Amino acid sequence: MGQESVSNESSDDQRYPLNVELPSLKSLFIEMFFDEQLLSTGTATLVSNDRDSHCTLITNRHNVTGRHQDTGECLSKTLGIPNKIIIHFHKPGKNIGSWKKIELPLYREDGSPFWIEHPTLGTDADIVALNLKWGSDVLKLPYYLKLDLDRVGMVISPAEPVSVIGFPFGLSTSGKLPVWATGFLAQELGLVTKENPTFLIDCRTRQGQSGSPVIAFRTSGHRSVKDGRVSASISGNIAWEFLGIYAGRVNSESDLGKVWHVSAIEELLEAADQDMKNRQVNVISE
Numbered sequence: 001m002g003q004e005s006v007s008n009e010s011s012d013d014q015r016y017p018l019n020v021e022l023p024s025l026k027s028l029f030i031e032m033f034f035d036e037q038l039l040s041t042g043t044a045t046l047v048s049n050d051r052d053s054h055c056t057l058i059t060n061r062h063n064v065t066g067r068h069q070d071t072g073e074c075l076s077k078t079l080g081i082p083n084k085i086i087i088h089f090h091k092p093g094k095n096i097g098s099w100k101k102i103e104l105p106l107y108r109e110d111g112s113p114f115w116i117e118h119p120t121l122g123t124d125a126d127i128v129a130l131n132l133k134w135g136s137d138v139l140k141l142p143y144y145l146k147l148d149l150d151r152v153g154m155v156i157s158p159a160e161p162v163s164v165i166g167f168p169f170g171l172s173t174s175g176k177l178p179v180w181a182t183g184f185l186a187q188e189l190g191l192v193t194k195e196n197p198t199f200l201i202d203c204r205t206r207q208g209q210s211g212s213p214v215i216a217f218r219t220s221g222h223r224s225v226k227d228g229r230v231s232a233s234i235s236g237n238i239a240w241e242f243l244g245i246y247a248g249r250v251n252s253e254s255d256l257g258k259v260w261h262v263s264a265i266e267e268l269l270e271a272a273d274q275d276m277k278n279r280q281v282n283v284i285s286e
Contacts, residue, residue: 001011003203005140011056018113020096020177021101021217023163023165023213023240024165024173024177024178024180025090025096025139025141025191026046026141026143027043027044027164027167027178028041028043028044028045028046028057028087028176029043029088029170029172029175029178030043030063030086030087030211031052031085031086031088032063032066032082032084032085033082033084033085033267034082034083035083039066039076039078039080040063040066040075040076040208041170042060042063042121042166042210042211043059043165043166043178043210043212043213044057044059044063045057045058045142045211045245046058046143047139047142047143047144047265048142048143048144048145048269049144049145049146049170049269050146051147052245053273054269054272054273054276055271056129056130056131056173056268056272057128057130057131058127058211058265059127059210059211060108060126060127060128060210060211060245060248061123061126061127062126062210062247063210063211064082064085064106064113064128064130066080066081067228069126074117078247082106083105084104084105085103085104085130086101086103086104088100088101088176089101089138089139090138091137091138092136092137097174098175099175100137100138102132104132105111114148115128115130116128116130116131116272117253118271119268119270119271121264124250125264125267125268126247126258127247127260128267128270129268129271129275131272131275131279136238143213145242145262145265145269146157150215150240150241150242151241151262152222152224152240152241153225153241154216154222154223154224154241155187155223155224155230156185156216156223156243158184158186158187159184159185160183160184160216161182161216162182162184162201162203162214162216162243163183164201164203164205164212164213164257165178165212165214166178166210166211166212166246167179167208167209168205168206168207168209169206170208171207173210181203181204181205181209182203183202183203183204183205183255183257184203185199185202185216186199186201186256187199189261192263197260197263197264198259198260198261198264199258199261200257200258201214201246201259203255203257205248205255207248209246209248210246211245211246211247211249213242213245213246214242214243214245214246214259216243217240218238219238220235222239222241223232243262244260244261244264244265245259245260245265246259247259247260
C-alpha cells in the first residue's frame with residue numbers, strides 16, 4: 001500500500017471492552033524488513049493535535065534506519081538495513097481483537113527516505129514521523145497533544161510511576177495488544193530543554209519497546225496546577241498524561257532509559273504536517 005491508506009474517522013469515543021484500557025489500543029506493533037527478511041520489531045503510535053488536525057505515525061529513528069542512533073552500527077545480526085515497515089493497525093468495529101497489516105516502503109525510488117526528521121535536531125533526534133493517507137480499513141487512535149483526553153495537565157515528580165506501553169522482544173498480551181512496563185520518573189521534567197528535549201526514567205525495558213508511548217497513568221486522582229498552585233484531586237476516574245516516546249536504555253548495564261519529551265513530538269508533528277502540505281502543493285503544481 002505504500003504511503004497510501006489507513007482510517008478516516010477518529011474512533012476514541014467508540015465502545016471498547018471494559019478490560020482493555022484506551023492507551024493499550026494506542027500502541028502499535030511494527031516490524032522492520034529488508035525485502036522479505038524480518039530484521040527487528042518495535043513499537044509506534046499515532047499523534048495528532050486534535051480530532052480535526054493532521055495525524056502522523058511516530059517511532060524511533062533507529063527503528064527505520066536499522067542503525068544504532070549513536071554509533072551508526074547495524075542493529076540486526078544479519079547486517080541488513082530495513083527498506084520497509086509493517087504496521088499492525090486495529091481494524092475498525094466494536095469488537096477489539098483483529099488487526100490489519102499495512103506495509104510502507106521506507107525509501108523512495110531515488111533513495112531518499114519517506115520518514116520526516118525533527119525540524120531542528122534532525123538526525124540527532126531519535127524520533128521520526130511517517131505520513132499516511134487515511135482510508136476506512138483501519139482504526140485511527142492517536143495521542144492528542146492539544147486535548148485533555150491524553151494531556152490532563154498532570155504534575156509528575158521524580159520517583160512517581162510511569163508506564164512504557166509496547167512490545168518487549170516482540171511479545172504481546174493478547175493478539176497485538178501491548179505490554180505495560182512500569183517504572184519511575186528519574187528526574188525533574190522541568191529540566192527538559194528545547195536543545196535537549198529528553199528525560200530519564202528508571203524502568204526494566206528491553207528491545208522491542210523502542211518507539212513506545214510513555215504515560216503517567218492514574219486510577220484514583222492526580223496532582224495538577226490550579227490558579228498557579230499545585231493541588232491534588234481524588235477521583236474514581238482514570239486519567240493519564242502522555243509524556244513522550246521511549247528510545248531505549250542509556251546502556252546495556254542500566255535500567256535507566258531515555259524518553260523524547262512530548263515537546264519534541266509537537267515539533268515533529270508540525271514538520272510532518274508541513275511535509276504533507278508541501279506534497280499536496282507539488283501534486284497540484286504538476
